[in-house]
């Protein structure tokens with residue numbers, strides 16, 4: 455039988471209000487025991503004294519909300535106790551709930567129950583976790599959209615078409631060769647080809663949704679003393695990296711998480727690029743190069759006192775914004791490369807223009823579009839499997855083999871929304887949740 459669970463759904467105590475959530479078949483009885491009154495009508499808040507079931511001692515005066523199954527978050531009977539957010543209040547009420555036989559919810563348990571009771575599919579459940587973790591406006595928008603079923607609708611419609619094609623394929627296997635209507639076979643072929651094309655287009659999104667979910671990686675690169683750490687500090691608005699006139703001060707990568715016009719950005723300050731014999735500095739430079747290789751965008755900083763050498767220029771490519779630093783020191787000693795931005799972290803000149811240039815890159819690479827974007831590597835893997843199965847199905851020499859590959863393609867799509875083969879995925883997905891969600 456399903457247990458009745460509870461968890462503190464709000465964070466750090468003390469707080470103005472603390473909310474304990476309950477879900478499961480025992481909720482009504484627990485509310486009656488705790489309040490010594492009838493359960494309030496569903497969805498209307500009632501002020502109730504909460505009493506310890508053994509001693510009768512009043513533990514708090516709380517707002518009690520009841521949601522009757524199935525019209526609740528989990529699909530079960532659910533209650534919320536809005537307590538005064540004191541440590542002793544919460545400790546007293548949780549002790550009372552344990553005394554009444556309730557168990558503490560595991561992380562993600564409420565959303566897992568919602569999934570198990572068909573209140574949402576896996577992409578929607580993942581979106582709940584993403585929404586709670588969202589740090590910028592665009593992350594919030596993407597999560598809300600996915601929570602509303604934008605991805606599940608797309609994947610379910612594809613799965614629907616596949617399952618229909620599969621049914622026709624299997625029916626055709628039962629006909630003898632002469633009896634197969636040729637336009638039916640052609641129709642299946644077209645459905646599979648169309649789906650293959652649509653999935654390929656959906657996958658070729660330059661990881662838009664995943665980048666928005668995980669953050670866009672920007673690396674600050676350049677020679678020692680170019681002003682890299684100073685730029686990180688100005689953009690981050692705090693002293694995250696050590697700034698020093700001594701060359702080679704920054705040796706490890708220092709990261710700052712920024713919100714640039716709604717885009718989540720992980721900005722990394724790196725060790726200055728130069729030839730060196732110092733082991734530790736060399737390791738720092740190795741890390742800087744590695745980060746340059748994986749960054750979505752590079753800011754290549756050039757100080758005005760000397761022309762950049764080959765070591766510095768070697769990291770430059772199409773995903774690089776070139777920046778001339780220390781503009782306050784006067785014109786550079788060399789002709790700056792075309793398209794170079796000019797700024798000074800001392801006066802702040804050019805910083806806004808840099809933020810605009812970064813935003814333009816972000817708009818181009820992860821800007822919101824009409825089509826929903828896949829947000830996790832898990833989705834990408836399943837879609838790739840689906841597409842590969844379709845490719846095999848389309849070139850299968852026998853109808854039986856074509857049907858089998860089509861079945862595999864449908865199953866791969868089903869894994870994304872949780873319509874098949876989900877048990878092993880559940881733990882991974884719900885592990886990321888916080889307790890009380």
Ligand SMILES: Nc1nc2c(ncn2[C@@H]2O[C@H](COP(=O)(O)OP(=O)(O)O)[C@@H](O)[C@H]2O)c(=O)[nH]1
Pocket residue numbers: 676677678679680681682683684685696697698699700701702703704726779780781782783797798799800801
């Ligand atoms: N005049 C001037 N000096 C700067 C500017 N930005 C950084 N510096 C100085 O240049 C030196 C090196 O800066 P730092 O940020 O540590 O460079 P990094 O080695 O590239 O990280 C420090 O003495 C900074 O104060 C600037 O915009 N104008």
Ligand SMILES: [Mg+2]
Pocket residue numbers: 682683684695696697703704723724726
């Ligand atoms: Mg530095």
